[in-house]
Amino acid sequence: MNTELLLPAGDFQRLKFAFLYGADAVYLGGRDFSLRANNKNFSVFEIKKAVEYAHKLNKKVYVTLNIVFHNSDLKKLKKYLISLYNINVDAVIISDLFLLDYIKEVVPNLEIHLSTQQSVLNYESAKFFKNENVERIVLGRELNKKEIQEIIKKSKIDIEVFIHGAMCVSYSGRCVLSNYYTNRDSNRGGCSQVCRWNFDLFDNDKKINTNDFKIALKDLSMAKYIKDLIDINVKSLKVEGRMRSVYYVATVAYIYRKIIDNEFNEDYEYELYRCANREAVSHYFNKKVDENEQYYNDREEPSNKDFLGLVLEYKNNEIILEQRNYFKKGDYITIFGPKTDKFSFKVEYIKDIENNVIDVGRHPKQILKIPCNKRVYKDDIIRVKFDIDIL
Amino acid sequence: MNKILIGLNKKNEILKYDKKNIHGYIINLKNYGVFYNLDLTLKSILNLKTNKELYININKMLFNKDIKKITRILKELEKIKANVIFEDMAIFNIVKKNNLNINLIYNQIHFATNYLSINFLEKRNVNNVVLSTEITLKDIKKIKKNTNSKIFGYCYGKVPILYSNRSLLTNYFNYNKMLKEKDKYYIKAENDSNYYLIEEKNKESIIYSNVINLGKYSNVFDYVILNDINEEIVDSYINKKYSDLNYNFLFKETIYKVK
Numbered sequence: 082m083n084t085e086l087l088l089p090a091g092d093f094q095r096l097k098f099a100f101l102y103g104a105d106a107v108y109l110g111g112r113d114f115s116l117r118a119n120n121k122n123f124s125v126f127e128i129k130k131a132v133e134y135a136h137k138l139n140k141k142v143y144v145t146l147n148i149v150f151h152n153s154d155l156k157k158l159k160k161y162l163i164s165l166y167n168i169n170v171d172a173v174i175i176s177d178l179f180l181l182d183y184i185k186e187v188v189p190n191l192e193i194h195l196s197t198q199q200s201v202l203n204y205e206s207a208k209f210f211k212n213e214n215v216e217r218i219v220l221g222r223e224l225n226k227k228e229i230q231e232i233i234k235k236s237k238i239d240i241e242v243f244i245h246g247a248m249c250v251s252y253s254g255r256c257v258l259s260n261y262y263t264n265r266d267s268n269r270g271g272c273s274q275v276c277r278w279n280f281d282l283f284d285n286d287k288k289i290n291t292n293d294f295k296i297a298l299k300d301l302s303m304a305k306y307i308k309d310l311i312d313i314n315v316k317s318l319k320v321e322g323r324m325r326s327v328y329y330v331a332t333v334a335y336i337y338r339k340i341i342d343n344e345f346n347e348d349y350e351y352e353l354y355r356c357a358n359r360e361a362v363s364h365y366f367n368k369k370v371d372e373n374e375q376y377y378n379d380r381e382e383p384s385n386k387d388f389l390g391l392v393l394e395y396k397n398n399e400i401i402l403e404q405r406n407y408f409k410k411g412d413y414i415t416i417f418g419p420k421t422d423k424f425s426f427k428v429e430y431i432k433d434i435e436n437n438v439i440d441v442g443r444h445p446k447q448i449l450k451i452p453c454n455k456r457v458y459k460d461d462i463i464r465v466k467f468d469i470d471i472l
Numbered sequence: 473m474n475k476i477l478i479g480l481n482k483k484n485e486i487l488k489y490d491k492k493n494i495h496g497y498i499i500n501l502k503n504y505g506v507f508y509n510l511d512l513t514l515k516s517i518l519n520l521k522t523n524k525e526l527y528i529n530i531n532k533m534l535f536n537k538d539i540k541k542i543t544r545i546l547k548e549l550e551k552i553k554a555n556v557i558f559e560d561m562a563i564f565n566i567v568k569k570n571n572l573n574i575n576l577i578y579n580q581i582h583f584a585t586n587y588l589s590i591n592f593l594e595k596r597n598v599n600n601v602v603l604s605t606e607i608t609l610k611d612i613k614k615i616k617k618n619t620n621s622k623i624f625g626y627c628y629g630k631v632p633i634l635y636s637n638r639s640l641l642t643n644y645f646n647y648n649k650m651l652k653e654k655d656k657y658y659i660k661a662e663n664d665s666n667y668y669l670i671e672e673k674n675k676e677s678i679i680y681s682n683v684i685n686l687g688k689y690s691n692v693f694d695y696v697i698l699n700d701i702n703e704e705i706v707d708s709y710i711n712k713k714y715s716d717l718n719y720n721f722l723f724k725e726t727i728y729k730v731k
Contacts, residue, residue: 118728148728150586151607152614179588182595203536205562212565221533223637231536252533255635257582260606260726261681262664268582271728275661276634282644283658283667292648294659296640296677372643 084310085317086341087143087241088334092121095330096131096142101419101460102331103338106141107131108174110323111165113157115145116198117323118270125161129168141171147196149254149268150177159187166191172216176254181213192216197243198254198268202228207236217241217316222248222301225365230313239316244303245333245353246321248364250276250296297376302361304349307340309366325357328388328405331462332356335417348469355467358385389414390442390449392461399432399450400457408465409441415470416453418461425470426453474691476709477527479508479629479699486522488703493710496525498557498697501545503674504538505529507581507632508699514545518552526552531559531579532674533637542566550574557602564598577602577624581632585611587618594621602697605631605684609722612692627690628709629699630669630680631720640677641670687714689722 088104090096099107109131110122123131128144135142144165148154165173166188173184173191176198184191193215200221201207207218217239220229224242233240249256257267258275265271279293301321303310310318318341320333333356336349354361364374390402400416408414410431417423431439432450442449466472475495480486486497502511508529512520517528528549534542543566549556555575558564567574578584578593579602590601602624603612616623645652658667659679669680683700690696690709698709708714 119730149583149604150589152586152611155586155588177583177586177589179586179592182592183588199561200533203534203539203560203562205539205565206534206560209561209565223533224535228536235536250638250640251634251636254583255533255581255632257606257633258679260721261633261666261668262661264724264726265730266606266726266728268585269726269728271726271730278661280659280661283660284654285658289650289657290648294644296634296636370638372647374638375640375643375647377644377647 084315084341085141085241086334086337087317087319088330089320089323089325090131090330091117091323091325092123093127093131095325095327097134098327098331098460099334100135100138100140102334103419104140104334106143106171106317107135108143108145108319108323110145111161113161114148114150114154116147116268116270116272117145118148120324125164125168128165128170132168132170136169143172143174143194144170145196146173146180147176147198148270149198150179151269154269158183162187162191174219181215185214194241195219196253197221200252200254201232204232204235207232207238207240211236211238219243219319221253223252223365226306226309226313226367229310229315233314240314241317241319242303242310242315243301243321244307244310244318244337245301245361246357247359248298248301250298292377295375295377298364299374299376300357300359300361301364302350302353303363303366304336304340304353305345306363306366307337307345311341326385326388327391328385328462328464329356335419351467351469355387356385387465388462389465390463392416392418392457392459392463393448394459395453395457398452398454400453400463401448401450402463404442404447404449405445407441407443413466413472414463415466416457416461416463418458420458421456421461423470424455425466425472426455474693474696476696476698476706477624478701478706479697480510481701482510483512483516483520486520486524489706490523492706494524494706495695496527496555497522498527498529498699500529504532504534504542504545506532506635506673506676506678514548517554518548525555527555527557527577529557529579530563531557531581532676533635534560534562539566543570546570546572546574555600564596568596576600579624581635582606587615590615590619590621590623594619600624600695602626603693605681606721606726608725609689609692612722616692622694623692624695624697625686625690625693626684627686627693627696627698628684628701628705629697630683632678633668633681634677634679636677638677639672639675641672642675681720682718684718684720685714685716686719686722687717688712689719
């Protein structure tokens with residue numbers, strides 16, 4: 082069984098990079114009915130384009146339909162489902178129970194995956210959904226290896242698990258802090274991430290904390306345990322993050338592809354950490370969770386400046402690139418890509434598009450040229466050289 | 473005429489409330505029920521003497537290790553004709569697979585928000601649903617109009633607004649090398665006036681809202697759930713004379729697109 086690497090796609094560019102860097106499938110949201118309501122998301126026309134693009138590459142597109150519906154959300158649903166079916170999406174990811182019947186009635190051949198929002202955590206619940214024609218279950222994130230294995234063995238349904246990205250502190254779907262603090266409906270895509278706020282803690286009327294009370298979690302990274310997940314027959318390995326950048330999508334896809342196809346390398350964990358800028362741990366997979374999986378330090382997450390640019394072309398021993406973050410002559414940089422093994426070198430000069438020599442690339446999206454003796458390819462990623470990168 | 477269900481605080485309150493015009497009691501099955509105040513073992517539940525209906529709350533998220541035990545418990549609860557409030561669809565599957573004659577009440581917290589989901593359950597013979605506490609009165613009325621199921625509503629008490637598998641209090645106290653003296657504290661966010669209860673129970677954590685009190689709007693439900701009660705509150709719902717109302721989201725539609 083080939084294990085699928087499933088990446089998020091917040092827009093068409095991120096979808097393209099996910100596939101280019103090793104994803105077998107992507108999941109994306111339409112303009113309605115998706116839990117990332119404030120992301121750009123895809124129109125039906127854009128989903129059609131995405132599906133055509135993916136299918137040409139023999140890859141798949143799953144569309145999230147994972148809100149918990151209110152009565153007023155039901156209006157445009159039928160038309161939308163028919164559109165998704167007609168444009169050949171590979172599956173929809175749902176959480177609201179009624180969709181199991183509704184899809185059967187409206188578009189019976191549309192494949193259904195059950196969202197982690199349902200928090201399936203045992204084999205009996207998995208069996209229920211299997212009997213309801215669900216093809217795949219995205220398990221809750223509170224399970225260890227043995228529990229996942231038992232669910233797979235006893236329910237005999239395809240299982241998808243999260244391997245990377247941000248975590249909900251609650252059982253998925255069981256948090257409405259956002260509703261109560263900000264009037265934004267978390268189960269319809271409005272989550273305002275109240276779990277990342279700081280609180281004071283009171284014993285009746287008495288404030289007892291000196292340090293802020295926090296409930297935020299570290300991110301998930303299963304890089305070390307991919308082989309274990311493949312060995313227990315997990316069907317799909319899912320990365321969280323439809324709001325994340327193209328750099329994040331490309332890096333995470335690139336590294337997990339390498340782990341799936343080859344083996345784990347300890348440097349990968351650092352690279353994954355750098356692209357998200359957040360500490361990541363394996364949470365429940367191999368231990369009981371405790372304070373070590375939570376964030377208590379005041380986190381500083383300055384926007385990530387590691388992503389320096391995208392390769393547009395390689396010509397006459399020069400890279401033509403689109404700049405993303407500040408770099409200057411004399412800096413050490415690293416390049417990697419689908420056909421380019423990671424390598425690092427010093428920037429000897431920078432030219433603008435008119436071949437004027439400049440000292441600094443400081444304008445995002447500016448077209449620049451830098452010298453490089455090694456062949457690189459369009460859409461390779463240029464980033465800051467880390468200490469772990471070998472010159 | 474709607475029926476009143478109360479979440480007991482203590483077992484001996486049965487003596488007092490058995491004399492009142494209420495329909496039944498909601499009791500957590502110890503280690504498997506959350507959100508209500510009284511936890512009883514199966515043995516205690518089986519030995520309860522009351523003239524009211526029992527609604528046994530088994531709404532904890534279930535793991536593989538729980539399934540066999542829950543199956544045995546459900547078979548025992550069938551014998552006393554207890555009603556079972558459930559969250560995890562595993563419970564539904566166990567009841568169906570074992571052909572148990574148990575009246576099930578679906579209470580997948582925050583999920584019963586539209587009439588089609590309730591009708592989905594009705595087709596599978598689950599004819600009782602506890603509605604989400606985050607929908608409007610208009611939504612509730614539309615659900616009532618479009619379904620034949622019995623509709624249960626939280627009308628008084630704190631409602632759970634976060635349910636986590638993690639020991640959020642213990643973790644915080646351990647990290648900060650502080651002594652945790654109890655399992656219940658309050659949290660307050662900066663720039664927000666609310667003090668929300670956070671409780672650690674069975675190594676899990678729950679954060680609760682302020683006390684809601686829907687008063688006369690409880691009439692919209694077939695079954696009225698009162699939790700965190702005292703006699704005065706129960707009498708106010710029996711006599712339909714309410715005070716200190718908090719309508720929660722009844723007249724406040726949540727948003728989700730902010731652009």
